[in-house]
Amino acid sequence: MIDIENVSLAYAGRGGPVLAVEGLNLAVAKGEFAAVVGPSGCGKSTLMKLVTGLVRPTTGAVRVNGAAVSGPVKIAGMAFQNANMLPWRTVADNLLLPLEIVEPYRSQFRSRKAEYKARVEDLLATVGLGGFGHRFPWELSGGMQQRASLCRALIHEPSLLMLDEPFAALDAFTREELWCVLRDIWERLRFTVVLVTHDLREAAFLADRVHVMSARPGRIIETRDVSFPRPRDLDVCYDKAFTDIVRDLRDKIAEVRKA
Amino acid sequence: MTDKLEKLAPWLFVVALFAIWEAACRIFSVPNIILPAPSAVWAAMVRFWWPLLTNSFVTLWTTTAGFLMAVGFGLLLGLVVGWSRTIYRGLYPVMIGFNSIPKVAVVPILVMWFGIGEIPAILTAFLISFFPIVVNVATGLATIEPELEDVLRALGASKLDVMRKVGIPRAMPYFFGSLKVAITLAFVGAVVSETIAANRGLGHLMTQAGSNFQMPLVFAGLIVLAIEGIAMYAVTAWLEQRMTGWAFRSQGSAGG
Numbered sequence: 001m002i003d004i005e006n007v008s009l010a011y012a013g014r015g016g017p018v019l020a021v022e023g024l025n026l027a028v029a030k031g032e033f034a035a036v037v038g039p040s041g042c043g044k045s046t047l048m049k050l051v052t053g054l055v056r057p058t059t060g061a062v063r064v065n066g067a068a069v070s071g072p073v074k075i076a077g078m079a080f081q082n083a084n085m086l087p088w089r090t091v092a093d094n095l096l097l098p099l100e101i102v103e104p105y106r107s108q109f110r111s112r113k114a115e116y117k118a119r120v121e122d123l124l125a126t127v128g129l130g131g132f133g134h135r136f137p138w139e140l141s142g143g144m145q146q147r148a149s150l151c152r153a154l155i156h157e158p159s160l161l162m163l164d165e166p167f168a169a170l171d172a173f174t175r176e177e178l179w180c181v182l183r184d185i186w187e188r189l190r191f192t193v194v195l196v197t198h199d200l201r202e203a204a205f206l207a208d209r210v211h212v213m214s215a216r217p218g219r220i221i222e223t224r225d226v227s228f229p230r231p232r233d234l235d236v237c238y239d240k241a242f243t244d245i246v247r248d249l250r251d252k253i254a255e256v257r258k259a
Numbered sequence: 260m261t262d263k264l265e266k267l268a269p270w271l272f273v274v275a276l277f278a279i280w281e282a283a284c285r286i287f288s289v290p291n292i293i294l295p296a297p298s299a300v301w302a303a304m305v306r307f308w309w310p311l312l313t314n315s316f317v318t319l320w321t322t323t324a325g326f327l328m329a330v331g332f333g334l335l336l337g338l339v340v341g342w343s344r345t346i347y348r349g350l351y352p353v354m355i356g357f358n359s360i361p362k363v364a365v366v367p368i369l370v371m372w373f374g375i376g377e378i379p380a381i382l383t384a385f386l387i388s389f390f391p392i393v394v395n396v397a398t399g400l401a402t403i404e405p406e407l408e409d410v411l412r413a414l415g416a417s418k419l420d421v422m423r424k425v426g427i428p429r430a431m432p433y434f435f436g437s438l439k440v441a442i443t444l445a446f447v448g449a450v451v452s453e454t455i456a457a458n459r460g461l462g463h464l465m466t467q468a469g470s471n472f473q474m475p476l477v478f479a480g481l482i483v484l485a486i487e488g489i490a491m492y493a494v495t496a497w498l499e500q501r502m503t504g505w506a507f508r509s510q511g512s513a514g515g
């Protein structure tokens with residue numbers, strides 16, 4: 001599904017070019033749940049932008065679905081740390097936004113609006129926001145906004161979901177709740193996911209594979225398979241095998257931070 | 260009780276101000292030609308109500324015409340400037356330079372071109388008031404959250420889509436907020452121009468009254484100006500509230 005081959009990317013910084021990633025290699029299979037962890041500023045968000053075609057690599061090649069990425073990929077749903085809901089739209093209308101943009105929904109938007117609205121309500125219900133569609137985003141708590149943001153990323157049933165530290169701003173309980181929300185949706189739909197996170201437990205709990213990035217310029221220095229059976233329960237976090245993985249990942253990151 | 264007092268406070272201050280003014284004029288027997296007492300101003304207002312009214316309508320019309328031109332042009336230019344960073348960077352210094360010219364200095368030129376009358380007043384009102392609209396609209400567009408733009412672009416949204424769905428709605432509170440500033444400036448522009456070169460309007464009336472040493476009438480004009488200014492400000496403030504209520508309500512309640 002995703003194939004990044006020997007990619008480097010330099011931003012035009014204030015004092016000359018800033019090499020954000022270099023020698024980056026990453027492969028994510030169709031339907032795989034991949035997590036990327038790494039120290040702050042190592043190029044994780046850059047990796048997301050490369051995959052979605054929002055920036056072009058300076059050297060190397062990015063392929064998504066077998067085709068070289070030369071512009072925005074148009075199939076990806078994205079969600080960030082900040083929910084970024086439009087405050088002048090209700091939650092339901094916020095969720096309709098991708099359908100106003102992505103084909104084939106876009107051209108059928110007027111004629112099938114009622115159907116789309118029902119779909120929005122269904123999706124909201126699956127993340128525990130049933131009946132909140134007519135509210136405005138600022139009437140919702142941070143966790144609820146983040147649920148809505150996740151729904152917005154999924155409403156057009158993308159085959160690729162890109163999540164950039166989506167739960168970083170939430171409290172521990174809400175975060176774990178949302179892990180389960182994401183887990184359940186993914187079990188049901190099995191799209192491809194790339195999840196960038198600081199939280200190693202989050203990565204290990206949700207992902208099939210965890211990739212560790214080096215300090216800037218970022219590249220993948222370690223890949224860990226996480227092979228706990230699915231569907232996983234939150235209790236898995238207390239398994240010895242689980243905590244071992246988390247400790248290994250942590251050691252690895254401590255190492256690259258020192259380097 | 261305190262609530263009521265708070266509502267009444269502005270009126271109490273106005274009444275107190277006039278009372279002190281009147282008292283001071285009487286106690287120190289200030290001549291009318293220096294500072295007319297409110298009673299004399301009132302008398303002038305009653306006596307000259309017709310010229311005051313007709314001329315204030317002229318000023319209202321020149322201000323409104325200039326203001327509406329500024330709204331149309333400012334909105335358009337703001338959209339263009341906010342559209343791309345390159346245009347923003349290129350045009351911004353030019354506009355700053357233009358805006359730093361005192362518009363009073365332009366009035367004689369406008370008079371040369373269009374003659375004495377309402378057109379220079381309208382154009383001065385326009386020139387002085389479009390700038391804050393442009394800056395506000397452009398700022399609203401230019402400060403779209405980059406992540407939100409990423410979300411939309413990753414869906415294949417064009418620049419036009421991003422502007423229509425996010426940029427323009429988002430710029431509306433900035434736009435309506437700038438109207439309050441713009442109408443005040445337009446009013447200043449129109450009156451200044453009328454004062455320099457016009458044959459109608461409150462500015463003209465006050466200049467005339469001044470050169471005839473009718474100080475009570477000058478002050479009557481001033482008070483009518485104040486009332487008119489406040490009324491126009493209130494209309495735009497009300498419009499802002501009506502059109503962009505969400506921006507006020509969503510403030511402070513956006514959880515992380």
Ligand SMILES: Nc1ncnc2c1ncn2[C@@H]1O[C@H](COP(=O)(O)OP(=O)(O)O)[C@@H](O)[C@H]1O
Nearest residue numbers: 011012013018020040041042043044045046216
């Ligand atoms: N638009 C940009 N211009 C210049 N430098 C940038 C830009 N975006 C990111 N960078 C730099 O590239 C590096 C990687 O950034 P990013 O991918 O956002 O890191 P992360 O998401 O891992 O924290 C950082 O050092 C950052 O300062």
Ligand SMILES: [Mg+2]
Nearest residue numbers: 044045046164
């Ligand atoms: Mg980041």
